[in-house]
Amino acid sequence: MQETDAIANARREMEVCNACRYCEGFCAVFPAVELRREFSAGDLIYLANLCHGCRGCYYACQYAPPHEWGINVPRALAEVRAESYAEYAWPKPLASMFDRNGTVVSLVAALGIAVVLFLSILANQRANFFGAHGTEPNSFYDIVPLWAMQIVGIATFGFALVALGMGARNFWRDAGPGEKIGPVAIAIAVWDVLTLKNLGGGGNGCNDNSEAFSMRRRYLHHAMFYGFLLCFAATTTGFIYHTFLGWPAPYGVLSAPVLLGTIGGLSMLVGTVGLFAMKLVDDPEPSVRRLLGGDVAMLAMLAMIALTGLVLLAVRATGAMGLAMAVHLGFILAFFLVLPYSKMVHGVYRSAALLRRAVERNMKPLGGE
Template sequence: MSHDTNALLQEARRQLEICNACRYCEGFCSVFPEMTRHKLFADGDISHMANLCHNCRGCYYSCQYSPPHEFQLNLPAALAEVRQDSWETLVWPQPLARAFHERGVKIMALLVAATMAMLWLVINLRSEGGTGFYAYMAHNLMVAIFLPAFLLPLVSVAVGLRRYWRLTGGKAVVLADLKGAFASAARMKNLAGGHGEGCNFEREDRYSNARRFAHQAVMYGFLLCFASTSVATLMHYLLAMPAPYPLFSPPKLLGLSGGVLMVLGTGEMIRLKLKSDPDLGSRRVWGGEMAFILLLGLTAATGLVLYAASGTAAVGLLLPLHLGTVLTLFLLMPFSKMVHGFFRLSALIIDEQKKRA
C-alpha cells in the first residue's frame, strides 16, 4: 500500500471518527448507518464507505464542523479521494488507471482519433454483397475487433472487484443481497438524500433531484443500448435475421431510445458538474471524470447521427467516428469512471450483507 493511500485513509478515518461522534447526518445516505456499526475503522471499512458514497454533498452543507471550523470536515472530498484511489489501486494494470484519471481528456481524444483512423482504413476491406453498415465493414471483421475489446477490459475489472471484495470483507452472495442492491441502484436511492429532495450538488443549500435523474437517464440509456446490441446478436445468430433492421424493430427501438436518454443525461451531468464546487470531490481527477461523461455522450450522439445519415455518403465518415468512440469506451472501461458502476454495485451488495449480519 502506497504512502499516498495511507495518507488518504488516515484523513478519511479522522473525519469519520468525528462524524461518528456527532451523528447529525445519519439520515442522509447509506454511508452513515454503515458508519455507526463501527467503533474503529479498518482500511477495508473506509474503502467500503467511500464506494457507498454518491458524493451528493448534503452532509457537507449540513455540517457544523465544515470549514472554517478548526475540524475542517469535508467528508465528500475525503471519501472521493479514497474512492478514486481504490479504483486506481485495485484495478489492473494500475498505471493506466492513474494516467487516465489525471489526463483523461487528452487520452480520450487521442484514443478516439487513433481508433477512428484505424477503422477508417479498415472499412476499405468492404464485404462483398453486404448491406447497410456491413457494406463498409464485414460482420465477422467487426466482431473480431470489438469482442476482444469488450471482454479483455472485463477481465481487468474482475481482478479489481476480486481485490475489493477481499479488502472490504464481502461474503457469499444470496438472492436477498442482490435484490436489495439492484433495487437501490435502480432507484438511485442514495442520490435522493434521506429526505427525498435530492442532493446539494449545485452548491450550497439547494436540494435537487436533477443529478439523480441525469444518472438514471444515463444508466437506463446505456442498458437499453446494450440490450439493443444483445437482441441484434440473437436475431443475427439464432434467427438468421442479419442487420439492417427496420425502424420498428427491437434493436432499433431499444437503441434509439437508449441513445436519446444517454445524450440528455450526459448533457445534464456536464451542466451540473460545471456548476458544482470542485473542492467537494477529487479535484485531481476532474478532467478524467469530464472526459468520461463526454465520451458517453459522444458515443450516443454519433450513433444517433449515424442512423439519421443511413443511406448517404456521410456514413463512410460517421461510421468510423461512432465505432471509434465505442471502441474507446470499451478499452477505457477499467480505467475511466465507468468502473465506479461495478464498484458501487459491489458496495451496495456488501451493504446488504452487513444489514443482515
Template structure:
C-alpha cells in the same frame, strides 16, 4: 494524495462523524459508518464507494472550515474512492493514465481507431446491406468481441480484489437484488428525506443529478439491449441487419441513444456548476472526459442511424465504431468503472445489514 494519506484523513474524519451523528439519515454511508467503532483501511474504502458525492452532509455540517475539525466528507471520500479504483485496476500500469490526460487520450484513440476502420472499408464485402455494405460483419465481430470481453475480465479481477479487501463474504441473490434495486432507483441521490441532493445547488436541494443519472443508466442499458437483441436475431434466427424501425434493436436502441445523450449532457452541465473542491479536483478532467466520451458514443450512433442510406454512412460508421471501441477499452480505467464498484459496495452493505 497517496492512498495511505487519504485513508488516514478519512479515518480521522470518520471518528468525528461517528461521535456527532447529525447526518445519520442522509445516505447509506452513515448507517454503515455507525455500525463500526474502529475503521480498517477496507472499511474506509467501502464507505468511500458507498458515497455518491451528493454533498448534503457537507452543507449541513457545523464542523466544516473554518472550524478546527475542517470536515469535508465528500472531498475526502472522493479521494479515497478514486485512489481505490487505481489500486485495484488491472493491469495496474494503466490505472492513472486516463486521469492525467483523459480528453487527449480519448480523442486520440477515437481518431486513430476511426482511421483504422476507414481503411478497413477497403476490404468491404462484395455483398452486404446497411452498415455491412461498408464493413463486413465478420470483421466487426473479430474486433469487438475481444474488445468487450477483455475489459470485463479486467474489471472482474478488480472486483475480486476490492471484495476481498472490504471484507466481503459470499453473498446471496438477496444481496445482489438489493444492490440492483438501490442502484436502479439511484436511491442515495434522493437525500435523506427524498428532496434530492446538493451537488450543483449548494444548500438547495435538487433532483436533477438523480434524473440525469437515471437517464444515463437506462439509456445505456437500452443500447446494450439493442446490441444483444441484434446478436440473438442474427445468430439464433438468421435475421441479419439492417433492421427496420419496428424491430427490437431499433425500438431499444433509438430511445436508449436519446436518453444516453440527454443524461450525459445533463451530467456534464451539472459538473460545470458544482464546486470542484467538494470532490477530487485532480481528476475533474478525467471524469468530464468520460462523460463526454459516453455522450459521443450515443450521439454518433444516433447521427449514423439518421444518415442511413446516404453517402455519409462510411465516414460516420468509422467514427462511431472508433468511439465505441475507445469506450470499451477505457472502461476499466475511466469513471465507467465506478458503476461496478458502487454495485459491489451496495451488495457488501446489504450483506452487512443482513448479517
C-alpha cells in the same frame, strides 16, 4: 491497501462523524460508520465507494470549513475512492491510466477513431466508402466486414469484462464483508443499484451547488444509465436477429433494435449533457477538482457514442454512411479499451459496496464514545 494521506484523513473525518452522528439519516454511509469504532483501510475504501457524493453531509455539517476541523466528507471519500480505482486496477501496470485520466480517455478516443477510419478507408474503394448503399441487407458490412466487427468487439469487450472482474475481486478481498451473502442481501443491493437510492440523499435529492436539494442529478444519472442499457439491448437484439434468425442489419425504423437504440441514444444524450452542464455550476468545495477531467472526458465519450449512433441512423441510406459508421465504431472501440481504466469502474465498486451494506443492514450501531 496501503496507508495514504487520503486514508488517514478519511479515518479522522469518520471518527468525528461517528462521535457526532448528526447525518445518520442522510445515506447508507453513516449507518455503516456507526457499526464501527475503528476504521481499517478496507473499511474506508468500502465507505468511500458507498458514498454517492450527494453532498448533503457537507452542507449540513457544523464542522465543515471554515471550522478548524475542516470536515468535508464528500471530498475526503472521493479522494479515497479515486485511490481505490488505481489500487485495484488490473493488470497493475495499466493503473497509471488513472493519472491524468481526462487526457488518457481523450487520447484513446482520438486513437480509436483514427484507427477505424484509417483501416476502413484503406479497405474500401473511394466509391464504396462514400457511395450511397441504400438500406439493403448487409449494407453496413460493405464498409466494415462483419467478421472484423465481431473479432475486435469480442476481443476488446471481453478484455474489459475480465479486467473489471479482476478489479472487483481485488476490491472484494480488501473491502468485502467477511460474512456469507444471501439472496435477500443480493436482491436489496440490486434494488439500491437500479434505483440509485443513495443519490436521493436523505430523501430530497442532492445538494449540487448549495444547501438547496434537487433530484436533477439522480434523474439525469438514470437517463444515462438506462439509456446505456437500452443501447446495449439494441445491439444484443441485432446480434440475435443476425445470428439466430438470419436477419442482417440494417433494420427498419420500427424494428426492435432501432427503437431500442433510438430511445436509448436520446436518453444517454440527455443524461450525459445534463450531467456535464451540472458540472459547470457545481460548488467545487465538496469535490476533488483534479478528478474532473476524467469525469468530463467519460461523459463526452458516452455522449459521442450516442450522438454518432443517432447520426448513423439518420444518414445510413446516404453516401455519408461509411464515414458515420467508422466514427461511431471508433468511439465504441475507444470506450471498450478505456472502460476498466475510467470513471466507469465506479459502477462495479459502488455495486459491491452496496452489497456489503445490504449484508450489514441488520447489524446494530455501536454506542458512541
